[in-house]
Structures are given as structure tokens and as C-alpha cells.
Amino acid sequence: MRGLLVCAISALCPLAAVGEPADPELTAALQVGCVVPTTAVAVPAGAFATEAEMVATASSFKARDAEATAYARCVNDAAARMLVDAALPEPRRSAVQAAQGELIDAAIVPVERIAADFNRQLRCFRGRELGVSSCMTPAALPPGSTPPKPIHVSRRAASAMGNCYPVEARSDGNEGQLMMLVLVGEDGTVKKTQLPEGIVDWQRKAADCLAGKMRYEPARLADGKPFPAVAIVPITFSLASDLADYASVVYSKLASTEEEMAQIHRSCYPVELLPSGLSGEVLYRVRLSALGRVTKLELLRSSGDTRIDEAGRCIVEGYEFEPARRGGRPLVSTFPWSVKVLPPKP
DSSP: OOSOOOOSSGGGSOTTTTOOOSOHHHHHHHTTTOOOOOOOOOOOOTTTOOHHHHHHHHHHHHHHHHHHHHHHHHHHHHHHHHHTOTTSOHHHHHHHHHHHHHHHHHHHHHHHHHHHHHHHHHHHHHHHHTTOOOOOOOOOOOTTOBOOEEOOOHHHHHHHHHHHSOHHHHHTTOOEEEEEEEEEOTTSBEEEEEOOTTOOHHHHHHHHHHHHHOBEEOEEOTTSOEEOEEEEEEEEEOOOSSGGGGGGEEOOEEOOOHHHHHHHHHHHSOGGGTTTTOOEEEEEEEEEOTTSOEEEEEEEEOOSOHHHHHHHHHHHHHOOEEOEEETTEEEOEEEEEEEEEOOOOO
16 A cells, blocks of 8 residues: 555545546456545645644544555455456456556545645644744645636736835835735635745735735635635736836846855854854845845844854855846845855865
């Protein structure tokens, strides 16, 4: 048995999802006395899930796994009883093996995908609990369902964005782009939001403002029933008057060469840590001038050791950056930057 066998909603995940076997009668014979797994497992979005929801999902996983294991064993035993007959013609033997494989694969393949999705959402949830999650991955939708769809026209969306763009951010020449995760309720309104690590206060304020104005056609199951689901919303903050100018923004990037970066890392690594070889990862919020200079560096997530944190600061301040630009004009920008502090190679 390959891992946890789960399905988002059992009625929407038939065991023949991979393809109907060529011989229906043989397939029916292989399943005589076998109990088809029925426990439903709904994978919640880790960005918004409660601990109770994650615990309930894990419990459903275990139940579904036990059912699927028993089902697979039953099908395999039935196939073994047929194949033990030495007089079984080769074409019939091949048909039995093909039907056996199709039944097992049809049970496993769809649910393995859901199991992988649950693992992703579990990592998101655990990271969120620790206050370090930047996971922006929505949970997979049940088969046959439709995702949430925004209800707006481009002009109305542009108006909402303009109204939510803080005056102080405009005055300072701040622009930017981010992805927002929203939980859309059954009524089509945004119930919760999640934003990536490292955003500045004005971006959070603008994103919350925009979320309050958004309306959706809710996600629907195959039978048309609405259900809560997650959508990704790209947000662009631009001083350009024409929406078409958004695409012309080129965001900040590292300009230092690999050799220069290696030298910076060597010079910034604390000498007193060389014997222990201590390492760590630090997350900062970088404010970059229109000249590409780091004008402000805020610690967002510590490595757990102040010496590593300071080494990370030294490294980022030593880097050279290309400033953000639009139409060739340099812009002030703010963005999160993660740096790994490692002992220099001998």
C-alpha cells in the first residue's frame, strides 16, 4: 500500500477515476466481498485551518487508510485465487492482472494526490503556528468542483485599488506587488486573508481594504452546492495612471556577482563561531532607495542567535542591488529578503 489513501469527498472520487477496466464482469468478480472505502477526507487550507480541523483531517486519514488497505488486500486476494489456476489461459491471466492493476490504481492515484496536498497544508499550518509561515498554497479543490470567481469589471477593480492605496504610500513614491490568499465563504464574501511575510504596514492596510471590497461567485461542488474555498489574489500598487503600465514595472534584484557574494559572506561570518561552524537563516525587510542602496533593514525572523542575525545584516548591507524600475525610471522599493549565514568553506 502506498502511503495514506484519502479522498476530498468520497462521492466525488469514484474508484474508477483513472479509467474503466476493459472487462467489467471480471472487475466485478475481483471486488466480490470487498468493501469500497467510504470515509470522506476534506483537506482544509493550512493558511486558515484551526487545530481542530487539522486533527479531524488526520483522524480521517487514518480511517481512510485502513479502509483502502483492506480493499486493496481483498482485490489482491481475489486476483491471486484466479491466477493460481495453472490451466488459466494466458489471455485471461493477462486480463485478470490488468483489471487488478486498474482497480488498485484507480483507488490509489487520486487519493495519493490528496494525501500530498494534506502534507503541504500541514506544513503551512505548522509554520503559521510558529509565526514563520509564508505558505501561499491553497488546498486542492474536490474533483468536479469549480473555484471561486471574482465578480467585478476591470474599471471597478481599478477604482477599488485606487481607493485602497494609502495616501502616505503614494506620497513617498512607494509601489509594489504581492500575492494575497483569501478564504471565500459560501456567500461569496472574503472571510479571512493571509499575506506573505515581509510586507510593510501600508501594504497590509491596502490589502485588508481591498479584501473588504471584493465579492466572489463562491466555489461550488459538482452538484452546485457552494462551499468555502481559497483563492489567490495578485495585487499591484502602482503610481501609473494607466493600468497597462503595471506590467512595465521591473522589481529589485541582486546585482552582486557570485564571487563578490562569497567574499561578503566570508568577511561577515563571526570569527568566534568558526570552531563550532554555527549556521542559520535570517529574514529581513529591506528598503531600497532609487539608487539601489539599502536605506533600512528590519529583522522579521531571527535565526535564534544574535551573532548570526548580525552577520546576516552585514551580508545584506554588503550586497549590491539593482533598484526597481518602471519605464527605465528607478523607484524606491521595500521587500522581504532571506539570507543563509554559513561558515566559510576552507
